Amino acid sequence: xxxxxxxxxxxxxSVEDAVAARRDDPDACLLAxxxxxxxxxxxxxxxxxxxxxVSEVAEMRDIRERDGEVRIGASVTLAELIExxxxxxxxxxxxxxxxxxxxxxHRQVATVGGNLCLDTRCVYYNQSEWWRRSNDYCFKHQGxxxxxxxxxxxxxxxxxxxxxxxxxxxDGAVEVAGPDGNRVMPLxxxxxxxxxxxxxxxxxEMVVAVRVPAADSWHCGYVKARVRSAIDFPLAGVAxxxxxxxxxxxxxxxxxxxxxxxxxxxxxxxxxxxxxxxxDAIDRLVALIPKQIQPMTSTVTPPGYRRRVVANMTRxxxxxxxxxxxx
Amino acid sequence: MAKAILTLTLNGRPREDAVSHNVLLIDYLREIAHxxxxxxGCDGGECGACTVLVDDRPRLSCITLxxxxxxxxxxxxxxxxxxxxxxxxxxxxxxxxxxxxGYCTPGMIMAxxxxxRRTPKPSTEEIRQGLSGNICRCTGYTxxxxxxxxxxxxxx
Numbered sequence: 384x385x386x387x388x389x390x391x392x393x394x395x396x397s398v399e400d401a402v403a404a405r406r407d408d409p410d411a412c413l414l415a416x417x418x419x420x421x422x423x424x425x426x427x428x429x430x431x432x433x434x435x436x437v438s439e440v441a442e443m444r445d446i447r448e449r450d451g452e453v454r455i456g457a458s459v460t461l462a463e464l465i466e467x468x469x470x471x472x473x474x475x476x477x478x479x480x481x482x483x484x485x486x487x488x489h490r491q492v493a494t495v496g497g498n499l500c501l502d503t504r505c506v507y508y509n510q511s512e513w514w515r516r517s518n519d520y521c522f523k524h525q526g527x528x529x530x531x532x533x534x535x536x537x538x539x540x541x542x543x544x545x546x547x548x549x550x551x552x553x554d555g556a557v558e559v560a561g562p563d564g565n566r567v568m569p570l571x572x573x574x575x576x577x578x579x580x581x582x583x584x585x586x587x588e589m590v591v592a593v594r595v596p597a598a599d600s601w602h603c604g605y606v607k608a609r610v611r612s613a614i615d616f617p618l619a620g621v622a623x624x625x626x627x628x629x630x631x632x633x634x635x636x637x638x639x640x641x642x643x644x645x646x647x648x649x650x651x652x653x654x655x656x657x658x659x660x661x662x663d664a665i666d667r668l669v670a671l672i673p674k675q676i677q678p679m680t681s682t683v684t685p686p687g688y689r690r691r692v693v694a695n696m697t698r699x700x701x702x703x704x705x706x707x708x709x710x
Numbered sequence: 711m712a713k714a715i716l717t718l719t720l721n722g723r724p725r726e727d728a729v730s731h732n733v734l735l736i737d738y739l740r741e742i743a744h745x746x747x748x749x750x751g752c753d754g755g756e757c758g759a760c761t762v763l764v765d766d767r768p769r770l771s772c773i774t775l776x777x778x779x780x781x782x783x784x785x786x787x788x789x790x791x792x793x794x795x796x797x798x799x800x801x802x803x804x805x806x807x808x809x810x811x812g813y814c815t816p817g818m819i820m821a822x823x824x825x826x827r828r829t830p831k832p833s834t835e836e837i838r839q840g841l842s843g844n845i846c847r848c849t850g851y852t853x854x855x856x857x858x859x860x861x862x863x864x865x866x
Contacts, residue, residue, distance in 0.1 A: 387732040391712035392777055414775075421734075421773040422754045434731075436778065462767070486843025488761055488768040488821055613842035614756065 388424065392434045398442050398560050398591055401435055405587045406562050408433040413589055415458050416492035418485065419501055427512040428524050429502075443496070443591055446470065451597030454558075457496025457590045461546075462487075464495060474595060476603035476622060480549035483607045486614045496590045499547055499557070499570075503540035503578045503644050504616060505531065505681040523579050531679045539679040540578030540644060547574075547646035548622035548638035549605050555595045561588035571638075574645035576677075581644045601626050601634065602708045606700050607641075608692045610684065617641035618684050619693045623700050625660065627708045632656050632664065642676040642693060649675060660705045668701065669694050718779055720745075721789030729776050735769075736760050738776035739786060747787035747816050751845070758844030761817035761824075762786050768824035770843075787816035790823070799823055799861040808857030810848035818844045822858045831862055 392414070395401040405411045411433035414420055423429040437443055443458035446467050453469060461481040464470055470477050484490060484498060507515070507530045508523045520526025522538040531539045547570065555570045563585070570593070575583055584590075603624040609615035619641040626634035635656060637649040651671045658664045678689040712731040717724070720743060727742055739745045739762070748771055751759030755773035762771050763785040790797040796804065799819055809815040818841060825832055825840030832840065837858045846854060 387734065389711060390732055392731045392775065414778075417773055417775065417778065418755055418770075421775070425754060425773070434775075438778070486758070487825075487840050488758060488770055488843040489755065491767040491824075492769060492774075 386425075388427075388430050390431050390434050392436055394436045395440060398440060398589075401437050401440060401589065402560050402562060402587060404433070404435045405589070409586045411435050413437055413496075413500075415494040415497045416460065416489075418489045418493045419497055423502060423509075426510065428508065428515075437496075437589070438492075438494070451599075453595045455495055455593045455595070457494060457499075457592055459495050461490040461493050461495070461498065465490070473597070473599065474553065474603075476549045476553065476605050476624070477546070477595075480545045480605040480607075480620075480622065483605065483617075483620075484545045485616075489614075495546060495593060498544045499550070499573075499593065500582060500584075500590060501542070501544040503538075503581050504543045505538075505540035505578065506683060507531065507681075508540055531681050538578035538644070539677070539681050541641055541678070541681045542574070542581055542643060542645050543616040543641055544646065545605070545607060545617060545620055545640060548620055548640045549603070550593055550595065551638035551646060551648050552603055552622045552624035552636040553595045553598050553601075554636070555593050557590050558592040558594065559584065559588050560591045561585055565591075567594070571646070571648045576644045578644040578681075598624065602704045604700050604704055604707075606696045608689075608696060618682055619678070619689045619696065621693060621696045621700055623697070623704060625701070625704045625708055627660060627705075630659055630709075632658055632660050635668070637668065637697065639672075639676060639693060642678045642689060647675060660701070660708070665698055665701045665705075669697050672697065714777065716776055716780055718781065719783045721785055731775070731777060733776045735762070735771035735774040735776045735779060735784075739771060739784075745786050745788050749813055749816055751813065751817070756845075757814070757817075758821060758841075759814050759817040761820045761844065763820055763824050766824060766827050768821045768843075785820070785823075787819060790819065797823075799826065799858070802857040802861035803854070806853055806857040806860055808850065808854045810846070810850045814844060814846045814848075818846065818854055822854075822861070826858070826862055831864070832858070834859065 393404045412431040414434045414436045415438045443456040447454045601624045605622040607617045607620040622638045624636045635652040639647045678686040716729040749759040751757035755770045760772040
């Protein structure tokens with residue numbers, strides 16, 4: 384038998400029961416597809432006494448449309464998201480981003496909520512117990528140093544979800560349920576730039592669904608760089624949404640992943656509204672990136688490469704969307 | 711130790727076992743059900759060697775809790791052959807030399823079986839995508855893809 388710590392698994396049938404189950408044990412972990420949590424348990428970086436399995440909670444399992452807005456349950460799998468007719472027809476950026484997550488077998492069980500709440504990752508963190516022990520652990524778990532930036536007191540583990548930037552450029556919001564009731568918040572507000580604690584969710588709170596407004600007049604896309612295109616997490620990923628009116632930009636949103644401890648909505652894009660979407664505008668957009676991102680040595684690929692690749696991917700994606708919008 | 715009865719259908723037969731909450735599906739299959747055809751490779755959901763089918767979809771048994779498949783249909787490589795006859799896919803892997811050292815083969819065949827159930831006539835690109843989470847360290851991918859094409863009736 385492989386080593387697994389002791390825990391009990393609860394299987395609530397409703398969101399209410401899931402929230403109640405976590406009220407009894409604030410450190411309880413949520414489980415859906417398990418593609419992030421179970422490897423982390425195996426590596427000893429998470430050791431829950433209670434696991435709350437929300438993969439079968441009916442309210443979190445479907446995709447619904449009302450007045451153009453689409454609500455996607457947090458326990459919808461990536462394969463279901465990719466195959467869903469409404470998503471394929473109207474939110475192709477979500478299909479692009481979800482199709483780039485890990486490999487086909489992972490996507491059969493990995494969920495939308497799981498990808499949005501993905502733990503941050505670092506080459507010094509996602510390692511076996513003996514590897515981390517031999518390196519004196521780190522801030523993110525058990526240790527008192529950041530090996531990536533030893534002079535700082537911050538943790539630079541990178542957020543590596545592919546769906547978050549796509550949902551952010553779609554102006555998505557998350558439905559959150561917790562012991563003090565339910566709330567809806569714009570997706571960027573769910574994150575903070577701290578690798579140790581990157582989710583602004585209160586004790587016992589959980590993501591129940593994502594809401595996306597109609598995006599029919601926008602052209603959106605997602606591109607990603609990774610070491611092995613078959614399976615890896617992003618070294619960096621870029622999502623963009625563009626709206627053109629009479630050849631000029633009427634709206635522009637760009638979001639990045641893999642560069643910080645949170646997915647970033649690029650600031651300053653509103654200054655480009657009104658300008659034609661040409662190479663000059665794209666240059667101005669790309670110039671906004673360097674000061675807002677902070678890739679560190681948290682992957683095997685150097686930060687300088689990730690800076691260059693983000694700029695180049697943004698340029699390529701915007702040219703593609705510009706051509707699409709003019710067609 | 712939290713323990714519960716796990717009820718499922720394994721290779722077409724209903725089963726019930728008392729299983730601890732923290733047992734992985736691969737350990738249930740290999741050490742409780744004694745089906746050792748499913749292989750442990752990377753031990754972290756990265757190589758695909760442990761792939762089985764759960765309700766017709768590929769699933770990595772080394773990162774799945776056994777109780778997560780309660781009430782579902784689980785199929786392993788042992789479920790392929792009937793009365794001593796290999797399945798079409800197994801025969802294609804055998805005849806087209808899709809198996810070299812053989813360690814990735816059970817996972818490769820189960821992932822391919824899942825693909826063919828969703829997409830009976832896959833393009834080469836769809837086969838590559840469907841098997842992208844399965845690593846062959848002998849690097850025999852060309853023959854593996856050919857075997858899947860042959861099993862799908864694309865006999866070139």
